[in-house]
Amino acid sequence: MPPSGELRFNDLFEAAEHSAVHLEMRDVYGVGDEADDFRHWQETGWRDADPDSAYWAPWVDLISRATSHGVEVRRARVVSEPVTDYIRYEHAGTSVNVNAGEDVRWLARRRAVDLMLPGCDLWIFDGSSVLFNHFTxxxxxxxxxxxLRTEPAVVKQCVDAFEAVWSRATPHELYEIH
Structure with a gap:
């Protein structure tokens, strides 16, 4: 999450009572210290997959707290194939997300052509609010x-889009990078 939005995101996430779902649709991200970690992976082929590392621990703690309170956390990634190096990097670290309690699935973009998807990534909390993520x-x-949007029509469109992707997507442990 962006530095200026970190507290707001964490507050929304920690207020979730039942579900927090994330729809990712970009093939490349370049945000914060993740950009440094990605560059390191490109140079060395090594990806930090230690849930206790300074890089992962805050996220793992947030997810673990939520799931221990019964919040279902799901992440769906719509990706172009063949995948970008960035998606390879994400795939290499997804075991940490899964071990923290997230359920992660992948959907090839070509299998989403008939789905009506939002124009940007998003989080949906308890099926009642949508936090859109805006990138350059x-x-x-x-x-x-x-x-942050809470209009019922907007929320419903996003919930429907996420569930459509989710129903077609491949679980992380079965998804093979192409």
Missing amino acids: GEGNWADPPLD
């Missing part, structure tokens, strides 16, 4: 980076 073309946080 290079994958950095835009200004403003976040947009």
Whole structure:
């Protein structure tokens, strides 16, 4: 999450009572310290997959707290194939997400052509609010980076889009990088 939106995101996430779902649709991101970690992976082929590392521990703690309170956390990634190096990097670290309690699935973009998807990544909390994530073309946080929406029609469209992707997507442990 962006520095200016971190507290707001964490507050929304921690207030979730039943579900927090994330729809990712970009093939490249370039945000924060993740960009440094990605560059390191490109140079060395090594990806930090230690849930206790400084990089992962805050996220693992957030997910673990939520799931221990009964919040279902799901992440769906719509990706172009063949995948970008960035998606290879994400795939290499997804075991940490899964071990923290997230259920992660992957959907090839070509299998989503008949789905009506939102124009940007998003989080849906308890099926009642949507937090849109705004990025620049290079994958950095835009200004403003976040947009919280609670209008029932907007939320329903996003919930329907997420569930459509989810129903077609392949579980992480079965998804093979192409």
